[in-house]
Amino acid sequence: xxxxxxxxxxxxxxxxxxxxxxxxxxxxxxxxxxxxxxxxxxxxxxxxxxxxxxxxxxxxxxxxxxxxxxxxxxxxxxxxxxxxxxxxxxxxxxxxxxxxxxxxxxxxxxxxxxxxxxxxxxxxxxxxxxxxxxxxxxxxxxxxxxxxxxxxxxxxxxxxxxxxxxxxxxxxxxxxxxxxxxxxxxxxxxxxxxxxxxxxxxxxxxxx
Amino acid sequence: xxxxxxxxxxxxxxxxxxxxxxxxxxxxxxxxxxxxxxxxxxxxxxxxxxxxxxxxxxxxxxxxxxxxxxxxxxxxxxxxxxxxxxxxxxxxxxxxxxxxxxxxxxxxxxxxxxxxxxxxxxxxxxxxxxxxxxxxxxxxxxxxxxxxxxxxxxxxxxxxxxxxxxxxxxxxxxxxxxxxxxxxxxxxxxx
Numbered sequence: 001x002x003x004x005x006x007x008x009x010x011x012x013x014x015x016x017x018x019x020x021x022x023x024x025x026x027x028x029x030x031x032x033x034x035x036x037x038x039x040x041x042x043x044x045x046x047x048x049x050x051x052x053x054x055x056x057x058x059x060x061x062x063x064x065x066x067x068x069x070x071x072x073x074x075x076x077x078x079x080x081x082x083x084x085x086x087x088x089x090x091x092x093x094x095x096x097x098x099x100x101x102x103x104x105x106x107x108x109x110x111x112x113x114x115x116x117x118x119x120x121x122x123x124x125x126x127x128x129x130x131x132x133x134x135x136x137x138x139x140x141x142x143x144x145x146x147x148x149x150x151x152x153x154x155x156x157x158x159x160x161x162x163x164x165x166x167x168x169x170x171x172x173x174x175x176x177x178x179x180x181x182x183x184x185x186x187x188x189x190x191x192x193x194x195x196x197x198x199x200x201x202x203x204x205x206x207x208x
Numbered sequence: 209x210x211x212x213x214x215x216x217x218x219x220x221x222x223x224x225x226x227x228x229x230x231x232x233x234x235x236x237x238x239x240x241x242x243x244x245x246x247x248x249x250x251x252x253x254x255x256x257x258x259x260x261x262x263x264x265x266x267x268x269x270x271x272x273x274x275x276x277x278x279x280x281x282x283x284x285x286x287x288x289x290x291x292x293x294x295x296x297x298x299x300x301x302x303x304x305x306x307x308x309x310x311x312x313x314x315x316x317x318x319x320x321x322x323x324x325x326x327x328x329x330x331x332x333x334x335x336x337x338x339x340x341x342x343x344x345x346x347x348x349x350x351x352x353x354x355x356x357x358x359x360x361x362x363x364x365x366x367x368x369x370x371x372x373x374x375x376x377x378x379x380x381x382x383x384x385x386x387x388x389x390x391x392x393x394x395x396x397x398x399x
């Protein structure tokens with residue numbers, strides 16, 4: 001059958017539809033052929049990390065550290081998460097929980113935020129570039145300040161300050177910012193667990 | 209060979225897509241805040257533009273023209289560009305995670321880059337053959353990257369400059385782009 005004898009409208013529809021089908025097939029093929037096998041462990045570890053993106057573990061953020069852990073890195077490099085996070089990750093991976101590695105920083109019980117002594121600030125913007133959370137406000141040659149709600153207390157901004165006007169201050173717990181302590185994922189391990197989950201594979205009775 | 213050199217010089221400098229033909233202005237203004245991202249965007253655009261101009265040449269020459277469907281060019285080319293971009297994204301993600309991390313977020317942006325469609329349409333309007341189309345696309349992409357990198361280098365300096373309040377932000381960006389376009393007019397008549 002000669003294609004050019006078709007009604008022009010039908011021909012246009014056929015050609016465009018054919019093209020779209022062909023391209024869809026190519027993309028469908030590519031989606032299968034070039035599928036990325038994600039590692040589910042990475043996501044689970046990433047969920048347990050505190051997401052402060054502070055970089056104290058030596059990685060640029062929490063997810064890269066989760067990838068590192070999935071590749072066999074030590075799990076005790078996260079000071080913001082503290083012993084609790086280490087225990088949770090150890091539990092997830094089924095290994096013994098090590099102590100927090102002091103080399104990467106100490107865990108503090110009280111949450112801290114950075115504080116800029118504003119009359120000493122020279123407006124160099126170096127702390128702004130260091131902040132992983134964009135929690136420091138200010139521009140060149142103007143005084144900077146910290147948005148307390150955004151600050152995760154990672155203390156990455158303390159080091160770059162040329163005039164040492166940044167200090168870490170404890171966050172006082174008041175009636176307005178007090179939060180109920182979330183139950184840790186570990187709590188279920190030592191207690192009678194009713195529902196077995198992937199999080200607590202060591203619970204007695206979930207093998208049944 | 210001389211023809212290809214002329215096409216390259218013509219697309220990179222004389223008929224620069226951004227500053228002379230004013231195509232692809234959105235990424236030119238949008239992704240030029242940092243030199244690093246500008247280089248990433250330039251790389252991704254070069255890759256996609258070259259591939260897209262080849263594919264749209266093939267579609268036009270072997271499918272649309274023989275069937276007398278030239279009026280479907282625009283929509284067919286948009287289809288081709290979207291597929292090329294999506295395919296390139298998947299392919300790069302699988303084969304080179306490093307390159308994907310550099311170009312990744314810029315790839316979907318290129319779908320809406322009017323320079324890509326502009327190159328494909330101009331190729332058919334000027335009756336370029338296969339090699340000419342390829343070089344035309346490649347040259348246009350190099351020209352786009354060159355201008356983007358130059359512009360972002362200037363904007364990095366503008367970011368710390370003492371700009372009067374009414375001109376801050378996008379305004380000074382536009383003024384700078386206009387001055388650059390004036391400077392590129394100097395290349396007119398070179399080819």
